[in-house]
Every structure is written in structure tokens, then in C-alpha cells.
Amino acid sequence: MDYSKYPAEPFKIKMVEPVAVVDREERERVAKEAGYNTFLIPSKDVYIDLLTDSGTNAMSDRQWAGMMLGDEAYAGSRNFEHLEETVKELLGVKHIIPTHQGRGAENILSSIAIKPGQYVPGNMYFTTTRYHQEHNGGIFVDVIRDEAHDAAIDIPFKGDIDISKLEKLIDEKGAENIAYVCLAVTVNLAGGQPVSMKNMREVSELCHKHGIKVFFDATRFAENAYFIKEREEGYENKTIKEIVHEMFSYSDGATMSGKKDGIVNIGGFLALNDEELFMDAKELVVVYEGMPSYGGMAGRDMEALAIGLRESMQYEYIRYRVLQVRYLGERLKEAGVPIVEPVGGHAVFLDARRFCPHLSQEQFPAQALANELFLESGVRSMERGIVSAGRDIKTGENHKPKLETVRLTIPRRVYTYKHMDVVADAVIKLYNHKEDIRGLKFVYEPKQLRFFTARFDYI
Structure with a gap:
């Protein structure tokens, strides 16, 4: 990778927020209590939080x-x-x-x-x-x-x-x-x-x-x-x-x-x-x-x-913002991890279909992958696939989007390139034993916007 393409942070850090690093055994307990839904995991138990870029930004x-x-x-x-x-x-x-x-x-x-x-x-x-x-x-x-x-x-x-x-x-x-x-x-x-x-x-x-x-x-x-x-x-x-x-x-x-x-x-x-x-x-x-x-x-x-x-809208900021996301994407691509291409502006999307070819879409591969990434590393991400798509309001059947992804969403002005390296290493490690990822099923399914509060268990 040509590291010279990626600019340093165009800001100084004036305040820090400590984060917790909990061990694998504790993460397993937390994930089970959350119904294997990353939205329901307490933030105090998350190491690097890539759930969303919505409202998670650092203000100037x-x-x-x-x-x-x-x-x-x-x-x-x-x-x-x-x-x-x-x-x-x-x-x-x-x-x-x-x-x-x-x-x-x-x-x-x-x-x-x-x-x-x-x-x-x-x-x-x-x-x-x-x-x-x-x-x-x-x-x-x-x-x-x-x-x-x-x-x-x-x-x-x-x-x-x-x-x-x-x-x-x-x-x-x-x-x-x-x-x-x-x-x-x-x-x-x-x-x-x-x-x-x-x-x-x-x-x-x-x-x-x-x-x-x-x-x-x-x-x-x-x-x-x-x-x-x-x-x-x-x-x-x-x-x-x-x-x-x-x-x-x-x-x-x-x-x-x-x-x-x-x-x-x-x-x-x-x-x-x-x-x-x-x-x-x-x-x-x-x-x-x-x-x-x-x-x-x-x-x-x-x-x-x-x-x-x-x-x-300041050019140095927005350039850095997009390129930091791209840096993570390029690290994953170099390792052969399947992602949505080209890398977009706010997140890297793992292609769960190719990441977990042993799981059918009805086994919620993206949800399963997001859950396993947290267990592996304490990195929290978000499912963007069949669970997020919901059901047809007339037929009650699951919408089945062609894209079945896990979103690694980068908050603005919060994490550094080193954090991106930690995330990349965790995803690559998980990809190397992807066959161990187990499918999930609903144990509680809300009628609307189910991905926020649904609960799952292993099939």
C-alpha cells in the first residue's frame, strides 16, 4: 500500500475519552445478553465503535x-x-x-x-x-x-x-x-x-x-x-x-x-x-x-x-475524512477480504455473501458476521442485509436485498489510522477462519425497523 496517499489528521486532539478492553469471555457474556444484536451491546463494553457515524462525531x-x-x-x-x-x-x-x-x-x-x-x-x-x-x-x-x-x-x-x-x-x-x-x-x-x-x-x-x-x-x-x-x-x-x-x-x-x-x-x-x-x-x-x-x-x-x-465543507477536512475510510478499505482489499467496491465516503462494507458463503441469506450471514467480529475483537459494527431490509408490508415475506453487508462506519474526527489498523487486523483474522461463523435466527422480531431491537440466537 502507498501510505503517502493518506494525509495525517488535519486537527489536534485536545481531549481524550478512555475506552475499555474486555476479554473474550466477557464479550461472549455481553453478546449473549444483547441477543447477538450489536445495537443492544452497552457502549462501555465496546473497544472500537463502528456501529454508526450518526451523532458519534467529535465536535471542534x-x-x-x-x-x-x-x-x-x-x-x-x-x-x-x-x-x-x-x-x-x-x-x-x-x-x-x-x-x-x-x-x-x-x-x-x-x-x-x-x-x-x-x-x-x-x-x-x-x-x-x-x-x-x-x-x-x-x-x-x-x-x-x-x-x-x-x-x-x-x-x-x-x-x-x-x-x-x-x-x-x-x-x-x-x-x-x-x-x-x-x-x-x-x-x-x-x-x-x-x-x-x-x-x-x-x-x-x-x-x-x-x-x-x-x-x-x-x-x-x-x-x-x-x-x-x-x-x-x-x-x-x-x-x-x-x-x-x-x-x-x-x-x-x-x-x-x-x-x-x-x-x-x-x-x-x-x-x-x-x-x-x-x-x-x-x-x-x-x-x-x-x-x-x-x-x-x-x-x-x-x-x-x-x-x-x-x-x-473545508477541503482538508473532507479529503482526510474520505481517505481515512479508504485506507481501511484498501487494507482489507490487499488481504483478499471481500468488500463493497469502490470504498464509499463514510464506511467500509464487508460483503457477507462472499465472506460467509457457507451461510444462506435466511441464516442472516451479515448479522452473524457482525456478531462474530465483536466476539473476536470488541469492534462493533452493523448488519445491513436481510434483517435491515425487513418484511413486505403486504405479504409479510422478508425483503431479500442483493447486498448482504456488514457496515464498518467511521465516526468523524474520533479514530486514528492506528485504530483502522486494529480493525483491519481483526477482520483479516476473522476472514481466515470464516467457516467457523455460525448462522443466527430470530428469537424476538419487532414489527417495525426490526434491526434496532431484534434478538437472535444461534441456529
Whole structure:
């Protein structure tokens, strides 16, 4: 590996948090008590926590200083004004409504923009997004390019919508039966794969020709912008801010979890350009979240989010962020470990189908692999396969995604390259005796979003 490609951390560490290292026997006890579900393992028993990059980020000194300026007024907080000004400037949107996190924005958008029976095409589902869409009567349709479902294919913009698929859906169902297009930038479950600017432009032109709105899932928009700068011709000399501004010019708004590219621990917002939808959203946010000027967020958290959004678009930071993830991926690839390629912006995804070929999908290979990685090393990861996909709301049958993966998600500004080496060594060691990984079965299965709280046992 050419280590010179990977930059050192563009920050100094001013505070540390000790982590525990528990032995194998203790990890076995903890995993059993958690029902072999990594979501239910207490964090005190985790050595390196790669469960998620959502809200697990380290905030900067400027963000912590901003927390001290929290205006906790129930209405009209000056921190909301700062957040509103920042989002309008950076993204170029007209209106924002704060929410407690991204799924709060998903809930409101789905409630005001979907009529029962309408279709909601998107570039691969995400768990909470699809739940809110279906809960409000929508029918999710995956229109991502076919290559996104193949872990081994390495192409630059694997998150692109297949324009022919989208056009066919519009022709067959009628534009009036399309609620909106949900375009994720980047695509989480495809492996953190980016969407090209060309594709955003084409989706926008097609949809607006038919009077269909386009809403981004903008959770990792800065990572997507970096990939455009790195990979798309004509953008190599553009700033991240310029790229982001053009990206959002092709949307009618966005849902945003500030817990990712906002580099904060809580918060999000709904961005809208349509005046009527904005007024509807303002009414609904009071029901579910809070006043339109705080929407479930404390003033101090809005201040930290406003600062964090700017920091996420600093080139040295976002370059380091993406390349640290890539470093882990390259270490695993060199050892022959099967992963989703190319490596995305926020995580390395282990391909559990190829990692555990002795397990059928009904034996939950990704869940089993995530469990075994914790037992092996104390590294916590997340299943992203048949368990996360859930069941068809009509038939009750398991959705069977083509991708069956374990997500090694890297929190922002938390771990160093040495931590990535420890993770890589653990995964490689596990891969060398992968035949010992045992399949799992449900012993408790919740009806909704089962991956959060389900419990398992060995088959």
C-alpha cells in the first residue's frame, strides 16, 4: 500500500475519552445478553465503535464554544437565525425547518408530500426513509443503476439513478402518481456510493419536465461533493462549496440529518423551496417536533450545527475524512477480504455473501458476521442485509436485498489510522477462519425497523 496517499489528521486532539478492553469471555457474556444484536451491546463494553457515524462525531473547539452561546428561547432563538442563514448560504435553499434528527424531517416530508397509493422512486431504500414513505401510503420503487447491487463492481458513481428506469416508471404510472423522487447523496446501503452531478442534472430535468419534485436525502452531501471533485470531469478545480451549491440547485429541498455531515451529536432539518409545502411543514412540525424555530433542537445544538456545516465543507477536512475510510478499505482489499467496491465516503462494507458463503441469506450471514467480529475483537459494527431490509408490508415475506453487508462506519474526527489498523487486523483474522461463523435466527422480531431491537440466537 502507498501510505503517502493518506494525509495525517488535519486537527489536534485536545481531549481524550478512555475506552475499555474486555476479554473474550466477557464479550461472549455481553453478546449473549444483547441477543447477538450489536445495537443492544452497552457502549462501555465496546473497544472500537463502528456501529454508526450518526451523532458519534467529535465536535471542534469552535463548535463547543458555540454551545456556550445557546439561546434557549422557546420561540425566535438567535441560534435558529444563524442556522437558517448558514443553510441558505451554503445550500441555496429558501426555507428550513429544524427537526430533532433526520427521521423527523423524513416524517414531515412524507406526511405532506405523499398521497396514499403514490409511488416514491429512489436510488436504493434506506430503512427509516422507506418506513415513513410506506407509513404514509407511498410505494417505494428502487431506480438505482443495476451495478449498485453488485458489491464487486468498481465504477465511479455507483449511486446514480438509472434514468431509463425512472422514465419508464413515469410513463407506466403517470406523473400525477409519482409523489416525488428521493435522491440520496451519497447512497448509504449501496456502500456510501456517490451520485454524479451529471445524474443530478438529468434527474432534475426529467422530473421537472413532468412536474415532479426532487428531494435529496442530503445526510452526507459534503462527502458526495468531494467525490464529484475527485472523479467528475470539469469539477477538479471547483471548491466544495461551489459543488454543493450546484448540487442543491437541482433539488426542490432536502431532508438532512445533522448527525453526519453536520458533525454534531443531534439535530437535523427539512429544507424546502416550495412555499405551500413550507407552510404545511410549519404546521406539522409543531405537532411532532416543536416550534418552527427550534423543531426539537436546543439553541446550543443549532449553533453547533451551523458551525459544523461550514467545517464539513473545508477541503482538508473532507479529503482526510474520505481517505481515512479508504485506507481501511484498501487494507482489507490487499488481504483478499471481500468488500463493497469502490470504498464509499463514510464506511467500509464487508460483503457477507462472499465472506460467509457457507451461510444462506435466511441464516442472516451479515448479522452473524457482525456478531462474530465483536466476539473476536470488541469492534462493533452493523448488519445491513436481510434483517435491515425487513418484511413486505403486504405479504409479510422478508425483503431479500442483493447486498448482504456488514457496515464498518467511521465516526468523524474520533479514530486514528492506528485504530483502522486494529480493525483491519481483526477482520483479516476473522476472514481466515470464516467457516467457523455460525448462522443466527430470530428469537424476538419487532414489527417495525426490526434491526434496532431484534434478538437472535444461534441456529
